[in-house]
Amino acid sequence: MEYFVELFLGGLTRGSIYALIALGYTMVYGIIQLINFAHGEIYMIGAFTALIISSVLSLLGLNTIAIFVIASFVAVIYSSAYGFTVEKIAYKPLRHAPRLSALISAIGMSMFLYNYVLLAQTSDFLPFPNNIPEFKFMEPYSHIFSSTELVILTTTTVVMILLGLLIKCTRIGKAMRATAQDRDMAMLVGIDVNRVISVTFVVGSATAALGGVLIASHIGQINYFIGFIAGIKAFVAAVLGGIGSVPGAVLGSFVLGWTESFATGYVSSDYEDVFAFIFLVLILIFRPAGILGRSTAEKV
Amino acid sequence: MLEVKNIETFYGNIQALKDVSIQVSEGEIITLIGANGAGKTTTLMSISGIVPPRFGEIYFMGKPIHKMSPNNIVSLGISQVPEGRRIFPYLTVLENLDMGAFLRNDTENIKRDMEYIFELFPLLAQRRRQPGGTLSGGEQQMLAISRAIMARPRLLLLDEPSLGLAPIIIRQIFDIITKINRENKTTIFLVEQNANLALKVANRGYVMENGRITISDSAQSLLSNDKVRKAYLGL
Known part of the structure; x- marks a missing residue:
């Protein structure tokens, strides 16, 4: 039972990191229907920046x-x-180009960014200091749930609540929802759509960077390529939950986190990714729009 | 009030508007009629800045607006009710109305305007917490017009408000349009395929064919114009 709880909490931590990254994917997709492949690199750059500053x-x-x-x-x-x-x-000049062009541009941007970090830093794994303190009250539980994990979980929860409030209650949040639902109409009611898109990128990048710092503190090392793997996983989580849906991305991330955690714990860590992707395939077969996705008809 | 001067608008290489000029004076209802694909919607989208004209100029209250971004054009007082209503489907009726007032800060007056709209359309008041996408076609059209009014526009652009609606609803909507024009002194630019109806409420009209304005006259003369009667009134 204790083992189960440990895996459950481990999955929760993992899922909350995925969620921090997946939010950026899903919000950007919701607004401009673009898979921002450079998003994982933003997460990586967040971790590197934190490393340099902490040093x-x-x-x-x-x-x-x-x-x-x-x-x-x-x-x-x-x-x-x-x-x-x-x-x-990379994206604004291609706003009216076919979607594929923007997608290629995103992939190019991703490659540019990690190669740039590779050249500017190093290809080696760098140790990342864990500056999160060990809490006294966590000591009895430290064998199943560390203080770092507690901080990750708390921070993520707070960020998600704030983000929910931002989208639900603020003026810019309403503008984001309106733009996601009908961009031209959003312009016709006077929303500055370019500004909404910029804000979306900024918010998504901020949460991804936070995810980068937190997970780097937890794992203890980073290199230039961490953004790729984390990016793909978070992307899977976003698709799993229903791309374009913010609650979907969070749910998808936790589902993915648990799947990986339990697969690692009960089967073998070699099968972590296998189970994650099997799960993705199954969801997409039975619910193509994702768990919370809206199966919207193409707009005419 | 609005002066469209020799605009030419393109979608890629395809020219949709050729040398279009239109004038609207304050307080008028003017109508633009024409067949499918004549360029009526494009004309409105050019005025609103969604598809800006490649050549020509547009002035509103003496200011050039043909190079302005859509949100700035709205802030000058031009609102559009686009074809197909374009309600935000997952926002509630209340939120949709709120979006109409996006550029306004006068909370008190916004509240008052909402009350006015709920008086105008009691049905919307009943459905205020319902997502816009769940409304019927007629209700959505009422909401679309209301959303545009929430911006307190000086010029209201209406694109085919009668499209796909039952005759009784159409009459209701046209009553409201004339009421808005009379009570709020809102100038109205009405695009319609239903020429008969449009010419009855309008002061003046323009006829558009293949991206060009071919006739412009008072609504009454257009109603008795032989060419118009044959081509658009089915008489």
């Missing part, structure tokens, strides 16, 4: 919590700027 700050002798908070903050800002710029350079 510098630890030389200054700050305490670890302060380092963690400042590094996360800077990583989020920096990655958001990347997300914003990527959209302006």
